Amino acid sequence: MITIDKLGFSYGTNQVLKNITTTFEEGRIYGLLGENGVGKTTLLTLLCGLKAPKEGTILTDGEKPFDRTPSLLEKQYYLPDDVSPLGWKAKDFAKMNGVFRENYDHERFLAIMDEFETNPEQKMNQMSSGQLKKTYISFALASGCKYLFMDEPTNGLDIPSKTQFRGAVMKHTSEDTTIIISTHQVRDLENLIDPIIILDKQDVLLNATIEEITRKLYFDYGNELNPESLFSEQLPGGFLQVRPNREGLESKVNVEALFNTVHKHKEYIRGLFAK
Amino acid sequence: MDFNSNKAIYLQICDAICEKVLSGEFKPEDRIPSVREYGASIGVNPNTVMRTYEKLTSEGIIYNKRGIGYFISGNAREIIMENERKEFLEVELPAIIKKMELLGIDPKEIAERNNWII
Numbered sequence: 001m002i003t004i005d006k007l008g009f010s011y012g013t014n015q016v017l018k019n020i021t022t023t024f025e026e027g028r029i030y031g032l033l034g035e036n037g038v039g040k041t042t043l044l045t046l047l048c049g050l051k052a053p054k055e056g057t058i059l060t061d062g063e064k065p066f067d068r069t070p071s072l073l074e075k076q077y078y079l080p081d082d083v084s085p086l087g088w089k090a091k092d093f094a095k096m097n098g099v100f101r102e103n104y105d106h107e108r109f110l111a112i113m114d115e116f117e118t119n120p121e122q123k124m125n126q127m128s129s130g131q132l133k134k135t136y137i138s139f140a141l142a143s144g145c146k147y148l149f150m151d152e153p154t155n156g157l158d159i160p161s162k163t164q165f166r167g168a169v170m171k172h173t174s175e176d177t178t179i180i181i182s183t184h185q186v187r188d189l190e191n192l193i194d195p196i197i198i199l200d201k202q203d204v205l206l207n208a209t210i211e212e213i214t215r216k217l218y219f220d221y222g223n224e225l226n227p228e229s230l231f232s233e234q235l236p237g238g239f240l241q242v243r244p245n246r247e248g249l250e251s252k253v254n255v256e257a258l259f260n261t262v263h264k265h266k267e268y269i270r271g272l273f274a275k
Numbered sequence: 276m277d278f279n280s281n282k283a284i285y286l287q288i289c290d291a292i293c294e295k296v297l298s299g300e301f302k303p304e305d306r307i308p309s310v311r312e313y314g315a316s317i318g319v320n321p322n323t324v325m326r327t328y329e330k331l332t333s334e335g336i337i338y339n340k341r342g343i344g345y346f347i348s349g350n351a352r353e354i355i356m357e358n359e360r361k362e363f364l365e366v367e368l369p370a371i372i373k374k375m376e377l378l379g380i381d382p383k384e385i386a387e388r389n390n391w392i393i
Contacts, residue, residue, distance in 0.1 A: 029320055166318030170311055175321075191284055194320040209322065214283060221281040250283045 001026055001061065002047065002147070002178070008055030009042055016042050018202035020056070027175050031193025032182040033259055038199050040182040041081070044149045047180070048078035060147065074101050076147035081155060083136045085127065090135045091120035094142065103144025112138035112172055115164055129156045137165065141172040148179045154188040162188045186255040196255065198262050205262050208273055210253055216272050217261070218245035219254050230268070231261040244272070284319060285326040292331060293355045296347060303349045307337065334358070 002024040009017040016039040024030060034040050045051045046058060049065030049072070058065055063072045086093055090113065091106075098104030113120045116134040124132055133156045140148055154162050169192060173179065183189055196213065198206040208216075220226065223238040232241035240254060242261040262269045295301040307313070310328060314321045328345055331337045336351045348354070375382070385391075 028322070163318060167315045170318075170321060171315035175311070191317075191319045191323065194322045210320070211322070211326065219281070250286060252281055252283050 003059045004056070005059075006056035007043075007046070007053050007058060009039070009046060009051065010054055015202065017046075018055075020199075020202075020204055022197070022204045022207050024178055024180060026178050028178060028195060029169065029193055030178075030180045031186070031189060031196045031255070032180055032199060033184075033186065033196065033255070034182075034199035035263075038201050040199055041151055043199065044078060044151055044180065044182060047147075048076055048149050049073070050078070075145050076149070077101075077140050077143045077145040079136055079140045079148070079150040079153060081151040083132055085125040085132055087123060087125050089121055089123055090118070090127075090138075093124060093135070094120070094139045097139060098143070101143045101145060105142050105144060108172060109138050109142035112141055112168055115168060116161060130158055130161065133157060134161060137168070141168055146177060148173070148177065150179065150181045152183055152185070153181060154183065154185045166192045186259070190253075190255050193255075196253075196258070198259060200263075200266070205266055206269060206273060212273070213253050213258065214245070214251055215248075216245055217253075217258070218243050218247075218249050219251040219257060230265050231257060233257060233260075285323045285330070288313075288317070288319070288324060288327040289330055292327070293336065293358075296336070296351050296355055301347050301351075303347050303351060305347045306343075307345050307347060309344055 004020055004022050004024075007017055007020040008015070016037075020043070032040050032043070042051070046053060047060070047065060049068045052066040060072060060076070063069055065072060065076075088096075091110070094109045095106060098106060098109070110120055113135070116138060118127075118131050118134045118138070120135075122131070124135060127135065133153070137150075137153055140150065154165060157165060166189070169179065181189065181193060183193075194210040195208055196206065196210070197204065217230075220229075220241050220243060221235070221238060222241070225232055225239055226241060226243050228243045229241040230243055232239050240257055242254075242257050245251075292301065292307070301307060308316065310321045310324045313319075314324045328337065328339075332339060332345075334354060335348055336354050337345045338348055339345050375385075
């Protein structure tokens with residue numbers, strides 16, 4: 001489990017994260033959403049120990065990531081948005097880095113590369129950006145790490161690879177793997193991510209499971225606007241609107257509409273989801 | 276798997292499993308995929324599939340053998356048929372009747388078109 005308490009970070013005088021308090025529970029696939037520049041990547045780099053908190057603390061299984069203890073480093077992996085095109089064959093890159101992860105499984109790496117139809121014999125600096133990304137994703141999933149932090153993993157993937165990515169994330173991780181995926185491509189990952197975290201400038205607006213969200217909000221596709229509607233969007237066949245779920249109805253979360261609703265009614269949403 | 280736009284995903288997965296029982300693809304006492312296997316095959320979060328399995332278990336359509344997995348109940352088919360009959364009579368049929376009234380369609384016309392002998 002990861003516990004974040006009153007976390008703050010700034011680049012010089014530019015404060016990015018301020019007073020962030022939240023937790024990441026084991027075995028979940030978190031979707032980390034937020035507008036450009038709110039600090040999603042900064043948060044991921046703080047979680048994996050590449051940066052030191054300026055204020056507050058992060059504890060991952062009781063350890064501070066920035067202490068970079070071998071015991072913590074070997075159980076976490078950070079996949080940045082921009083990955084390096086190294087001059088190695090993919091399989092050699094994986095093998096060499098796998099040494100540092102106790103649970104790394106090379107056969108699994110090759111199997112995932114095969115699912116992604118990417119050649120492990122190819123040199124990484126001769127790959128397309130999508131193939132390179134898939135090599136790193138394959139390594140991340142084969143690493144056997146308990147914590148996976150992925151920054152925009154579906155960027156650069158072609159359409160079939162996005163489907164394969166969703167399946168691979170579940171097929172090749174276990175019940176106690178905690179995954180945090182930052183993304184703008186919510187349609188790629190809509191059914192994969194649960195809980196959903198919405199980060200705002202210096203605040204966490206929402207950290208809730210899909211079940212909690214649908215219990216409190218109703219996503220209504222219809223022709224008539226409800227006076228209680230918090231957010232509505234015109235669709236070809238009517239409206240998509242989000243309103244408080246007073247009747248205990250079941251509906252399907254539309255993550256884009258959720259994001260817009262949360263941004264439009266920050267205080268109301270905070271109150272609605274306060275425990 | 277394609278999902279439609281307004282029904283909760285876990286309920287759509289329920290429908291898909293019930294459909295497989297009715298078509299005979301899943302037979303009584305068959306073991307169904309684990310939560311993670313099923314999630315991986317359709318690209319859906321395991322929490323969502325877990326909610327599906329909990330709902331199907333509470334309805335008696337599947338049952339859990341601790342440590343082994345989930346299985347289709349012996350009377351799954353009867354339960355699903357009963358649920359669907361209820362759904363048809365209480366939800367779908369009233370909607371059809373309402374639409375028939377709106378369009379001024381006489382029930383006799385329906386019977387004639389379909390060669391029903393009433």
